[in-house]
Amino acid sequence: MKQLDSLRLQLLRWLLIPLGLLLVVNAFFSNRTANLTANHAFDSLLVASADTIADQVTVRDGALAVDLPYVALQLLESNLQERIFYRVVAPDGRTLTGYDDLPMPPRRTSTADTQVTYTAQYKGEDIYLVAYYKQVYGLSTTDPVVILVAETGESRSALSRQILIDDLQRQAVLIIAAGLLVWLGLGRGLRPLMELRDSLVKRSSFDLSPIDQTRVQNEIRPLIEALNQHTSRIEKLIESRQRFIADASHQLRTPLSEMRTQVEYTLRQGRPELSHETLATVRRWLDSQTRLIGQLLLMARSDPEAMQNHHSGVANLMALARDTALEHVPAARRKAIDLSFEGPEHEVPVMGNELLLHELMANLIDNAIRYTPAHGAITVRVMQGEWAVLEVEDNGPGIALSEREKVFERFYRGPNKDAQGSGLGLSIVRDICVSHDAQIALDSPAGGGPGLLVRVQFKPAHLI
Structure with a gap:
């Protein structure tokens, strides 16, 4: 350009x-x-x-x-x-x-x-x-x-x-004088911008505070307001990344230290049966950390601040939910869980990113399979009305009312957490909901029995 x-x-x-x-x-x-x-x-x-x-x-x-x-x-x-x-x-x-x-x-x-x-x-x-x-x-x-x-x-x-020359000379002098006056006037008028530039140059690289608008002309203030909004978005994005790095460091550093200590102990003992047990533990730990790293990467991608300008299109909520449920059928069968799907035969269009919506559904279904006991039941349901609704209902232990807000926090695991859980599943789900302007709620099943009903409401595509 x-x-x-x-x-x-x-x-x-x-x-x-x-x-x-x-x-x-x-x-x-x-x-x-x-x-x-x-x-x-x-x-x-x-x-x-x-x-x-x-x-x-x-x-x-x-x-x-x-x-x-x-x-x-x-x-x-x-x-x-x-x-x-x-x-x-x-x-x-x-x-x-x-x-x-x-x-x-x-x-x-x-x-x-x-x-x-x-x-x-x-x-x-x-x-x-x-x-x-x-x-x-x-x-x-x-x-x-x-x-x-x-x-x-x-x-x-x-x-x-001579009359023509005198007339043109006077006009030329007036034009030159007007040009000089404009040049000098612009120099004075642009002085606040030059002062603003100098103040920004002197700023620390970590200073993202808003720019003062009171010392610039009215015509420049919309530009300063836009710059302040852009700077605010950058500041929030940096803060989000810093929190993400701190959380990821904490979650990875402690297990690595524990695993290193266990491996060193096994090497000193020199017993084959202990080595086999340690390798089995390492394999389970690797599986857990692989899932954790995948969730951390997904969290970085689904963060609401990072998703503000993310490209999205029209997604078929019904087809996505059905396909995601089918992907989890093998995991449900291993625990003898009845995983079923209910939804309309027609499309349910919503605005969103298909990859992130798939991850949202995968996390909800995976959590339901993890916490639902053997021979339990899970229902994935899609409905269309004023809102496009996705529901995942199970008959597991559920979540206490006092815990339902806390479970959306990163790395929080309630009293019923399993050993391999990372505490990121619902946090990722919430971030994806925020980035898609959707509403999520935790409730009890409609029949009043044990379990949990997760309801996510999306605005239909024609309303966006």
Whole structure:
């Protein structure tokens, strides 16, 4: 997975790239505005120049006369190599003064229009013109005199370009200033996170206490809460593993020491009959320890904390219970115990891990076989209603009411324990129930006789 870069850089990109795009779009509109502004300014100068010339158009001795004032063209002078043209046209179309070939304006839409601005091609380049219409009295015609003043576009382009550059420079400065302010603001805003990082780095590797949320922003608190929850789960898992290791060490260390002492004693005696007896004892001990180690490994796997994110699917409770009961038929026959199964013919679906559910049933049936006397009876039963129910009922000695909570503790064995019991069976069953959100209860058989009824209730698959 690609590693994410700095939060500052990400935010700056999300800020500056859109602003840069807006700057490009704004440059287009700014260029139009700059052209309009420059054209309006120079068109006003053209009109002023034409108006000055129009003031000098008079009638002398019945004929038109024009005294071209220098100030009229001086208005259009600039430092650029720009060319200026003018033309004064009499009502009959004659050119009184100026450039004869200077293009005339388009036809007026209304006689009320005293001036018209337009553009045209003149001597291979674009020029900007104004036509000023002046009514001169004293002539035999009522048609106006037309004063044309034109210039090339160097000054207009220079002014438009300068307006555009100044506008873009101001916007660029604002964007850069915004980027700097965001960078500095993020540095200040991220300071609590940096302090949080420093505090976590200084923590001991054994310190799993919750992270303080009061010194971070509201947007960061959900992340801190999630980290605290995750840390809490890790802490519980570590504590569970530590308890498991301590319990396993205690259960394995003492029998090993006793067996070592017995073997050393037998070796010193050198009697064959004692050696045979010791080997038989070692074999029984190995069988017991093999079962104990298997149960310890299963306990590590079925621990509720370890099972929180364990993959589970839909399991058929009825088929699992029936198959597990069949697996224990040989053990039941060795004690002449009647092991029977009752359940519906259809499937009873529950959500769970099939391997762990099998171990749950195996432990319950194995415990029932161990504690039920010879010629006894055990019934494995599956029922479906509001809950999916598994029951294992026997007619053994049962468990006293005062002992029914204690038997779920690890390595606890009640007064009726057998010699090879490890005290882990019901503890494993309880952990598997917790990991599957199931309820377990110990009760007396329905008939009121001796024995024990273990009932496990699962939520049906469609309710989960």
